[in-house]
Amino acid sequence: MTSSFPGGLATIALVALLAWIWLLTMRGGFWRADRRLPAAAPPAGPRLAICAIIPARDEAATVAAAARSLLDQDYPGPLTVVVVDDGSSDGTAAAAREAAAGDARLEVFPGAALPDGWTGKLWAMAQGVDYAGHVAPDARWLLLTDADIAHDPHNLRRLVAKGEAEGLDLVSLMVRLVCDSAWERLLIPAFVFFFQKLYPFRWVDDRARRTAAAAGGCMLVRRDALARIGGIASIRGSVIDDCALAAAIKRSGGAVWLGLTETTRSLRGYRDLAGIWDMVARSAYVQLRHSPLLLAGTLAGMAVLYLAPPTATLAGLVAGDPLTAVSGAAGWVLMALAWGPTLALYGLGRWRGALLPVAGLLYGAMTLDSAWRSWRGRGAGWKGRHYAPAPGKGE
Numbered sequence: 099m100t101s102s103f104p105g106g107l108a109t110i111a112l113v114a115l116l117a118w119i120w121l122l123t124m125r126g127g128f129w130r131a132d133r134r135l136p137a138a139a140p141p142a143g144p145r146l147a148i149c150a151i152i153p154a155r156d157e158a159a160t161v162a163a164a165a166r167s168l169l170d171q172d173y174p175g176p177l178t179v180v181v182v183d184d185g186s187s188d189g190t191a192a193a194a195r196e197a198a199a200g201d202a203r204l205e206v207f208p209g210a211a212l213p214d215g216w217t218g219k220l221w222a223m224a225q226g227v228d229y230a231g232h233v234a235p236d237a238r239w240l241l242l243t244d245a246d247i248a249h250d251p252h253n254l255r256r257l258v259a260k261g262e263a264e265g266l267d268l269v270s271l272m273v274r275l276v277c278d279s280a281w282e283r284l285l286i287p288a289f290v291f292f293f294q295k296l297y298p299f300r301w302v303d304d305r306a307r308r309t310a311a312a313a314g315g316c317m318l319v320r321r322d323a324l325a326r327i328g329g330i331a332s333i334r335g336s337v338i339d340d341c342a343l344a345a346a347i348k349r350s351g352g353a354v355w356l357g358l359t360e361t362t363r364s365l366r367g368y369r370d371l372a373g374i375w376d377m378v379a380r381s382a383y384v385q386l387r388h389s390p391l392l393l394a395g396t397l398a399g400m401a402v403l404y405l406a407p408p409t410a411t412l413a414g415l416v417a418g419d420p421l422t423a424v425s426g427a428a429g430w431v432l433m434a435l436a437w438g439p440t441l442a443l444y445g446l447g448r449w450r451g452a453l454l455p456v457a458g459l460l461y462g463a464m465t466l467d468s469a470w471r472s473w474r475g476r477g478a479g480w481k482g483r484h485y486a487p488a489p490g491k492g493e
Contacts, residue, residue, distance in 0.1 A: 111410035111425035114402050118432040126298030129291070131439040133299040133357035135271070139252040140259035145175035148254060149234035150241040153209075153222030154194070155184035157245035160365040162197035167249040168241075169201050173258070177203055178234040181245070184209045184222040190245070205233055216334045219314075223339075224330035240324065242317040242343075247273055249316070250361035257318040260355065267323035267352030268344055270312035271359045276367035277444045284450075285374050288457035290358075291440045296385075302344070302356045310348040311356055314340035315364060323352045337384045358443065375464050382468035393469050397462055404458025407433060430455075 122129060150168050154161050161181065168179045179198075183191040183206060191206045198204035207229045209222050216224075223242060230237060239258060243249070253271075261269045272293065277286045297311035317340060324330070327346040336342035344354050368374040386392040407429035414423025434451025441450050 107406075107410050107413055108419070108422040108425060110402060110406045111414075111422055111429060114406040114410075115425050115429040115432070117403055118407075118429050118436065121295070122432060122436055125295065126300040128294040128298035128300075129436040129439060131290075131294065131358060131443050133303075134359065135256040135260055135357060139172065139255055146239065146258060146262075147176040147178075147234055147237040148173065148239050148241060148258065149178045149180060149230040149237040150243060150254075151223060151226035151230060152179065152181045152194075152243055152245050153184055153219050153226060154181055154186065154190050154245035155218060155222070156186045156188045156190060158186070158188040158190045158193040160246040161190050162193045163248050163365055164243070164245050165194050165204060166197045167247075167251075168243075168254070169198065169203060170251055171249065171254045172251050173254040175258075176234070176236070177254070178230070178237070179204045180226050180229055180233065181206045182209050182222040182226040182229070183207065184218060185211070205229070217337055217339065220330055220334050220336065220339050224334070227324065227330055238321055240319050240321055242314070242319060244315045246364055246366040247315045248363050248365055250359070253316070253359075253362045254318075257316075261318055261320065264355070265353060266355050267320045268312060268347050268354045269318040270340070270344070270354070270356045271316040271362055272313035272356070273315045274358075274360055274363040274444075276364055277446075278367060279369040281371045281374060282368060283444075283446060284453060284457055285371075285460065286368075287437070287440045287444045287446060287450075288454060288461065289374075289378070290443070291437050291454075292461065294440070297341070297356070299356050299358075302354055305353055308348070310341065310345040310354055312340040312344035312354065313356065316359075316362060317343065319343070319347070320352075323347055323350070326350050326352070337381050360443065371460075375460075375467070378461065378464040379468040379471060382465040383472045384468075386465070386469075388472060390469075393465070396465060400458055400462045400465075404433070404455045404462075408455045 152164060165179055165181060171177065181194040194206050209225050212218055212221050227240060230240060239261065241254065257269050260266065272290065275286045277283055297309060301307045301309035302311050327350050332346055333339060333342040348354050368377060386396060407426045410422045410426025411430055414426055433454050437451040437454050438448040441448055
């Protein structure tokens, strides 16, 4: 079998095919999307005190549901919920208090002004951790969660059971993201797939590996492990704070577990392309440590992995080049098969796997836009705050 694209597209298609074979067999089975907490609620177990901390800035639309989902947990031990109102102007504090309906387990704490060197969310979290020392001094675990997360009624019991049974220091769940609109169905499962590829969950769980990651919407952290790393202050300038926390805990000798869930879910939807684009672009270049070399390598790698297979397939068919067409098609098929379990997690047909190149193209463009924003001095940002990268720092 010969190619009419000598040394060119056929070679790139073969490289892409080999890369997908390697990813499917040698990267921790990331594509299986099978790291879950047990479906059945565990027995009551020890009645350990827990404090949940919700940093909230202008989250009046979702904070009530988030707080209520925690107050409605079937957790048998003492539970305190602290909402840190981070300078909101939309009635976030009032919405949280209304959701509590007089439940004394919920505390709303007004946050102080943001000091230099901190990102807003981490400053709010740090204040919440300090406040928890007063209202829940006996809490062995702290649940760091977001104001747009609705927790399954059994979630806290499952998280604590997992942490206690396996001696973990951080138990985290990537919650089920909203996936209703056409753009969400194309891009949200791809986002989850890319995250698993970047941080294979089995490698996160492996105490012998350096790979560390967490998902900020749901992180149960052992209080003494947090103290061991110097508290939230040790990562105070991090934009990708969840992975920074996991890395700090793992470096200190702690154990981390990260999984998926179908029942604890995000309340924040991104119905159009612009919303998803901004979500990714505000921090993608941070993930690349603001490095032009890493940016170039990432974009080149995404082009080979996601664009070369369909391009080679179509070009080979048009040119009557069997080697190029077959190599491209094989890579495209493996790509679609790899995405299949994540699509199934979101209740979507596996036929959508053929569309992963489109999602890859868009995410590559978002990453490039993230770099462009940084070069223009806009940096990462959220809720009206923008953070310029510190010299030589990636987060």
